[in-house]
Amino acid sequence: MKKIFIYSACAILLSGCGTMDEFTRSIFATQTGAAIGNVAGSIIGENVGGYKGSFIGSMVGTAAGAMIGASIVARSQANNEREKDYNSSPSPHLDIRDIRLQDENWNRVVDADENCVLIFEIYNDGEKAAFDVKPILKGVEGTQKLNYSRPLVIDRIKPGEGVLYKVNLSASSDVRSGDAIFEIHLEERNGFGTPREEFTIRTQEK
Structure with a gap:
């Protein structure tokens, strides 16, 4: 159940970035990733170590989620650049x-x-x-x-x-x-x- 939530959140992250400029996408992705990581880390930490585990898990999850969010945007930008290069490059006739x-x-x-x-x-x-x-x-x-x-x-x-x-x-x-x-x-x-x-x-x- 937790995996389904995390995957769904990632899908929302990707779809939300589509209409934004590069700078806004980066901020949005990092913040959203941090929020997702916070929730996921808190749930996992609480199951393992109670309240203290929940706090530590949320902190670790926030940092990891922010990194994942930024990584997703970086990959998306790289793919967009490759597509632009291909479409604009000279071709045979x-x-x-x-x-x-x-x-x-x-x-x-x-x-x-x-x-x-x-x-x-x-x-x-x-x-x-x-x-x-x-x-x-x-x-x-x-x-x-x-x-x-x-x-x-x-x-x-x-x-x-x-x-x-x-x-x-x-x-x-x-x-x-x-x-x-x-x-x-x-x-x-x-x-x-x-x-x-x-x-x-x-x-x-x-």
């Missing part, structure tokens, strides 16, 4: 550019039974490196007869640099003439990916 098709007969169309390469450039225009960058290519319409290689993960793209990325692409013998619509986007380890965008390539039946 990825961009997909110049999507193009390289085919065997150079007609810029994926013909039946033809092996091609889909090429695009990935740039990092941000101020930090991007890690574990993964291009995600998905067929949207007219791609049922096309086969393309699985994506490879790029370990790192430094700020101001880019990489040339290639995807093997081929058409089956029964591909039909028309437009093949693809969707592409990038995923990045820390969440700095790109939105989905579509592009179209032509297919040609025999």
